[in-house]
């Protein structure tokens with residue numbers, strides 16, 4: 408079951424952190440449904456390998472630039488160059504993030520700052536960098552940021568990421584109001600644990616938490632990258648045109664499980 412073929416024909420999308428994990432599933436989905444896609448992240452080798460795989464596996468040509476979302480001028484240059492190459496920016500997916508497990512009392516200033524800079528400041532920088540292009544989007548620009556269900560509650564062991572992901576949700580709410588006049592919609596997606604990602608491997612499986620986490624998922628299983636990508640397509644195509652300032656949990660129902 409999928410969306411109508413070509414539903415994103417004529418659209419251009421940038422996905423930060425699009426070479427790996429959930430980002431790469433989003434790129435494949437947007438690209439195969441007709442969007443021209445550009446990806447940005449720091450590591451050239453990841454970008455080149457991903458672009459080759461997108462071509463070989465899915466037959467899609469994906470543009471790429473290196474860029475660090477923490478660097479406002481650098482990311483603006485990368486976005487501007489990509490916009491020239493892919494025909495503007497109708498859709499921005501703020502997916503790039505970093506995280507590590509550390510109790511708050513042991514968390515250094517540098518550790519705190521790094522995650523806030525990548526996740527929260529990086530999302531702000533990406534939105535600012537894309538704004539001029541999103542304003543020009545024919546059917547209204549779309550921003551979708553990847554947050555997490557943990558942001559709704561606090562995140563013991565990852566205070567930096569919990570605070571950053573909460574901040575991202577608040578930023579999307581503000582932008583939905585301030586940039587609505589430009590036709591821009593701003594929303595976020597809260598993924599549950601997604602199998603096959605580096606984050607789930609490091610933060611859940613390597614911590615010995617797989618059974619415990621699975622028990623707290625009402626649908627009884629981890630999600631797939633494609634589940635998140637489907638939510639992105641809904642929010643970035645005509646189907647989501649009246650949705651702004653909203654979050655979608657794609658987590659097998661686990662957001663309500665923890666209090667039962």
Ligand code: NAP
Nearest residue numbers: 424427428429448449450475476502503504600601604606
């Ligand atoms: P991932 O594979 O580690 O992807 C993160 C991407 O961000 C990488 O491609 C990385 O590329 C890029 N990145 C990191 N720092 C960057 C920076 N400073 N500038 C530009 N790009 C940067 O992680 P994932 O698990 O797929 O996660 C994707 C998103 O989903 C994240 O926002 C994460 O918080 C969220 N999420 C994931 C899960 C899950 O189950 N995996 C659950 C909830 C939420 P480079 O190293 O090349 O820069």
